[in-house]
Amino acid sequence: MVKKLGFLIVALVLMFPTLSMAGDFGKDDPSGVPGQWYVGTTPSNSAPSKYPVLFVHGLNSSSNTWWNENDMxxxxxxxxxxxxxxxxxxTKTMWDNGALLAGKIHDIYHYFGEKVVxxxxxxxxxxxxxxxxxxxxxPYVARVITLSSPHNGSELADLAYSSWAGWLAGILGSKNDATYSLQTGYMSYFREQTDTHTNVGRVPFYTVxxxxxxxxxxxLYWGGLYLSSxxxxxxxxxxNSSRLPYASHLGTGSWNHSQIKEGNSTFDLFKNYLNESVPSSAGLNAVEIEPGIETASSYIRGGEYSGTKQELFTVEEGTExxxxxxxxxxxGTSLILIDPDGKETHALESTTDENGLFQGAFHHSLTIQLPKAGEWKVHARSPEKEAYLMNVKYDSEFNDSVDVQISSNSIKLTEKNSKVKFKTDISIEYYQNGKLKKSKIKIKDHxxxxxxxxxxxxxxxxDVNGNKNNQKFKRTILTSVYVDEKGQMYSQY
Incomplete structure (x- = not known):
């Protein structure tokens, strides 16, 4: 049963005066009020064969994302x-925004007197x-083009709500209704509710x-580094998440998550689908979604400390x-990295996270080629109480040693190689009556x-503690599941 929340929104349509250059639009407008919509200047070369285009922004954004530092x-x-x-x-869910958007699409349809793309x-x-x-x-939409939409959920949302990253995400404000709903488990439930609905095929979708x-x-480097697994x-x-099995895929290109919405990047790719007549779909593909983790390539720790903190991680032989x-x-955090021989490194590069999941945080990082095998240490010192997250990313053949399988209400980890032996600790975090609950799980036979x-x-x-060919390795695997009111479990696997 889909849960719908009621609300009252007063619509405000702002009509802008004719501008000599469309790019001037919106520089001084009061954008950001939910439910408010704007109409651009009517171009002199408009034609009946061209649908009006409604642009919809994403998470932690607003309408001005389409014209501020963007030529779309x-x-x-x-x-x-x-x-x-x-x-x-x-920062609200797809249910809140879906209900709000539906009413405004109706209004925009009547304003233009025709369907929109x-x-x-x-x-x-x-x-x-x-x-x-x-x-x-x-009934009011001709077709939809999605630019890097997380149709199958966000592994970064799973990270934000994980036991290791929760402290930092909470302090930075990364935890909200939108991020919560984008966890891969809940999005698997959303896909089930949506993809089996009688309305799902009424409007064609195209993905980029x-x-x-x-x-x-x-x-966007840090999010990309984590997601590379x-x-x-x-x-x-x-x-993988940006695609739908019944949508036509227009293309995949060398754009990051910000560039993909810029006019100079993707407009030419989808502009022919803004017209009443569209090109033949013979060259387009509806691609089957392949679930699951490709590699277990991260080791993650995090939490909160005052004064000093030490974290350990292991590097196995043959790590590239x-x-x-x-x-x-x-x-003001200072870090010292110590290798297995006791050699210290102080020069970790520091950058600010400007628009990622941990916006406002500070990244202290270093990449090491052919690192020495053994136990490494990170010493951290902060002049004030500190939330932190450590992510060690490995390029190693050991990354493909463990597989996760979820079926019914059971979760199983399996060795991909008979030479691999491992032990696991599993933590669960969930919310009950608005309060965060934590639980440790005992496992048998993985x-x-x-x-x-x-x-x-x-x-x-x-958390995986493994041994392969007498080499110790440690990895962290994060995911989420959603359990509905009937006890049915949904996951990305």
Whole structure:
């Protein structure tokens, strides 16, 4: 049963005066009020064959993302398309935004007097599908184009709600209704509710994905580094998650999560799908989604401390490269990295997370080629109480040693190689009556059953301590599952 929340929103339509250049639009507008929508200047080269285009923003964003430091609005204007832009709730669920958006789509349809094509970025694509399928807005939309939308959930959302990252994410404000709903377990439930709905095929969907996450230290690099365990990604969303099995995929390109919504990046890719007549779909593919983790390549620790903190991690023989990323809530943290021989490294590069999951945090990082095998140490010192997260990323053949399988209400870890032996500790975090609950799980033969704790999202942290060819290795696997009111479990696996 889909849970819908009621609300009252007063719509405000702002009509802007005709502008000589479309790019001037919106620089001084009061954007960011949920439910408010804007109409762009009517281009002189508009035509009846061109649908109006409604642009929908994503998580922690607003309508001005389409024109502030972005030429998407100007590009659409120059190509003769009428445009509209809407503000949704930046941190609420697809149900809240779907209900809000559905009513506004109806209003925008009547304003233009015809159907619109929706171009949605990131979570805006999930919100749009919710509006069309669950809130009945499909009669007013000709088609939908999603730009790197996490249709199958976000592994970064799983990270934010994990036992190791929870302290830091909570302090930085990364935990909110939107992030909570994007955990892969809950999105598997959303997919089940949506993909089996009678309205799901009434409006054609087209998807676009990116695979670039920038150079070392850039704003989307850290998200891309973490997500690389799950395949190609744009620093925020994996290529796999950006697709729908019944959608036509327009293309995957070398764009990061910000670039993919820029006019100079992707407008030419989808512009022919903004018209009444569209190209033949013969060259397009509806791709089957392949679930599961590709590699277990991270070791994660985190929490809160005052004064000093030490973390240990192990590097196995044959490791090609490691990247240590220590994320702190304060700038003044000093770090010392100590290798197995006792050699100290103080020069960890420090950068600020400007628009990632841990926006406002500070990354202290270092990449080491052919690191020495053995136990490494990180000593941290902070002049004030500190929340932190340590992610050690491995390029190693050991990354492909463990597999996770989820079926019914049981979760099983298996060795991919007979020479691999390991032990696991599993922690569960969930919310009950608005309060965070934590639980440790005992396992037998690498299998455990989820305790009957009721409906909700359960975030799972699996810490693996393994041995392969007499070499110790440690990894952390994060995922989530959702249990509905009937006890049915949903997951990305």
């Amino acid at each position: 609005y100007d590009t659409a204007y120059q190509n003769g398309y009428e445009t509209a832009f809407i503000d949704l709730y930046p 929706i171009v949605a970025h990131s979570k805006g694509g999930v919100d749009t599908q919710s509006a069309l399928v669950h809130y009945g807005a499909y 994905a990116g695979t670039k996450w920038g150079s070392f230290g850039s704003s 799950y395949g190609r990604n744009d620093g925020a969303v994996t290529e 490269e490691i990247t240590i990323d220590w994320i702190s809530s304060h700038k 299998t455990f059953k989820l305790p009957e704790l009721g409906e909700g999202v359960y975030n799972l942290t699996v």
